Amino acid sequence: MTSTKELLTLHVNGEALTVAAEPHHTLLEVLREELGLTGTKHGCELGECGACTVLVDGAPVLSCLTLPVLMGDAEVTTVEGLGSGERLHPLQTAFAEEGAAQCGYCTPGMLMAAKALLDGTPRPTREQIATAISGNLCRCTGYTAIYEAIEKAALRT
Numbered sequence: 001m002t003s004t005k006e007l008l009t010l011h012v013n014g015e016a017l018t019v020a021a022e023p024h025h026t027l028l029e030v031l032r033e034e035l036g037l038t039g040t041k042h043g044c045e046l047g048e049c050g051a052c053t054v055l056v057d058g059a060p061v062l063s064c065l066t067l068p069v070l071m072g073d074a075e076v077t078t079v080e081g082l083g084s085g086e087r088l089h090p091l092q093t094a095f096a097e098e099g100a101a102q103c104g105y106c107t108p109g110m111l112m113a114a115k116a117l118l119d120g121t122p123r124p125t126r127e128q129i130a131t132a133i134s135g136n137l138c139r140c141t142g143y144t145a146i147y148e149a150i151e152k153a154a155l156r157t
């Protein structure tokens with residue numbers, strides 16, 4: 001059978017990576033299946049849950065609705081690129097301290113949405129936090145611990 005895969009270069013977490021991928025595959029699929037970056041979670045695949053959120057040129061994007069073949073040289077940041085080396089990002093530390101990750105399924109997407117917020121708005125109000133994570137659903141925490149973790153990280157960044 002002839003492969004329909006095409007070579008594709010993606011810029012992920014500071015590296016240029018060339019992979020063979022089906023041209024109709026989403027960024028979520030290519031990250032997880034071709035690049036082994038399984039931190040980005042596979043949820044609804046319909047743009048409704050936010051579990052697949054990554055940053056593209058610093059802005060939160062739903063990777064289940066994004067086609068890599070259309071991304072050009074855009075820089076993708078996944079949760080694997082959030083900390084630096086062995087050091088956790090302040091958001092990761094605060095999420096752990098505040099119990100803002102329970103089952104953890106929403107957490108990578110939530111962290112990336114929160115990072116985009118803090119990068120642009122270092123001291124967000126609770127309303128700004130609510131808006132920033134409004135596309136990220138969490139079934140476990142009731143959100144309060146997530147708000148508190150983001151506020152705590154804001155004081156440390």
Ligand code: FES
Nearest residue numbers: 043044045050064
């Ligand atoms: S998996 Fe992308 S929004 Fe749910």
Ligand code: FES
Nearest residue numbers: 102103138139140
């Ligand atoms: S911690 Fe379980 S969905 Fe958010």
